[in-house]
Amino acid sequence: MTEPGLDLVIAALERIREKSDRTPRASRTALAQLQAGPVAAALLEAYTSSAGQQLQAARNKADLLAAVRDRVGVCTKCAHLACSRTQTVFGVGHPDADLMFIGEAPGADEDQQGEPFVGRAGQLLTRILKAMNFAREDVYIANILKCRPDMPAGSFGNRPPTPTEMQTCRPYLLEQIDIIQPSVLVALGAVAVEGLLGTRATMRELRGRWHTYNSIPLMITYHPAYLLRNQAPSEKRKVWEDMLQVMERLKRPISEQQRNYFL
Numbered sequence: 610m611t612e613p614g615l616d617l618v619i620a621a622l623e624r625i626r627e628k629s630d631r632t633p634r635a636s637r638t639a640l641a642q643l644q645a646g647p648v649a650a651a652l653l654e655a656y657t658s659s660a661g662q663q664l665q666a667a668r669n670k671a672d673l674l675a676a677v678r679d680r681v682g683v684c685t686k687c688a689h690l691a692c693s694r695t696q697t698v699f700g701v702g703h704p705d706a707d708l709m710f711i712g713e714a715p716g717a718d719e720d721q722q723g724e725p726f727v728g729r730a731g732q733l734l735t736r737i738l739k740a741m742n743f744a745r746e747d748v749y750i751a752n753i754l755k756c757r758p759d760m761p762a763g764s765f766g767n768r769p770p771t772p773t774e775m776q777t778c779r780p781y782l783l784e785q786i787d788i789i790q791p792s793v794l795v796a797l798g799a800v801a802v803e804g805l806l807g808t809r810a811t812m813r814e815l816r817g818r819w820h821t822y823n824s825i826p827l828m829i830t831y832h833p834a835y836l837l838r839n840q841a842p843s844e845k846r847k848v849w850e851d852m853l854q855v856m857e858r859l860k861r862p863i864s865e866q867q868r869n870y871f872l
C-alpha cells in the first residue's frame with residue numbers, strides 16, 4: 610500500500626472512532642490486504658491493540674460495577690426504603706462512558722423497572738441524548754439514591770430524597786464515579802447537586818457554567834422533569850446550551866443545525 614493510501618486508511622479509522630466511539634470493523638479480505646504491507650501491519654497492530662486495551666478496561670470496570678451493584682441490591686442502610694422499594698435502581702449505561710448523568714432518585718416507574726430515567730422525564734432525557742448524537746448505551750446514568758423514596762400509603766407521585774437519605778446512599782454513587790471515571794459529569798437538578806456536592810443553591814445560580822467534582826468537570830442543568838412542567842422554548846434552550854457546552858468539552862462535532870435548536 611502506498612503512503613497516501615495509508616494516510617487515507619488512518620483518516621478513515623480516526624473518523625469512524627471519533628464519530629461513533631466504537632471500534633471500526635474490517636472484512637477478512639481488507640485485513641489480509643492491510644497485513645500485506647509492513648507499515649500497514651504495524652499500524653493495524655497498534656490500532657487493534659489500543660482497541661483491545663479499551664475493551665479490557667471496559668470489562669474491568671463492568672466487573673467492578675457489578676460488585677457494587679451486588680452490595681446495593683441487598684442494602685438495608687435506610688430500613689424504611691429497603692422495606693418499601695420494589696427493587697434497587699443501580700444505574701445503566703457504558704461502564705467506560707465519557708459522559709455520566711446524575712439524577713436524584715428513582716420514581717415509581719424506575720422502582721418497577723429497576724432502571725433509572727425510564728418514565729416521562731427519562732424519555733425526555735433519551736431524546737436530549739439523541740439530539741446530542743448519543744445513545745443511552747453510550748453514556749452512564751445513575752441517581753444519588755438507589756431506592757425510591759417511600760410515600761405515605763394511598764398517596765401517589767414521588768417525593769425528593771431527604772438530606773439524610775442522600776448522605777447515606779452517596780458513597781455508592783461515588784464508587785460508581787470512581788470506577789467509570791467519566792470525562793464529564795452532568796448533574797440534573799438542584800437535588801442531585803445537593804446530593805453530590807452538598808451545596809444548596811438555586812438552579813439559576815448553579816446552571817450554565819462549569820463546576821468540578823474530584824477534578825472532573827461538572828455541568829449542572831435542569832432536571833428533565835422541570836422541562837415537562839415548563840415547556841417554554843426559552844427553558845429548553847437553556848438546557849440545550851448546557852448540553853452544547855458538554856459536547857464542546859467532549860470535543861464532539863456540532864452541526865449548525867444543532868447549535869440553533871430552540872432558538
Ligand code: SF4
Pocket residue numbers: 681684685686687688690691697754755756774777778
Ligand atoms: S437508598 Fe441507598 S443506602 Fe438507602 S437502603 Fe437504598 S441502597 Fe441502601
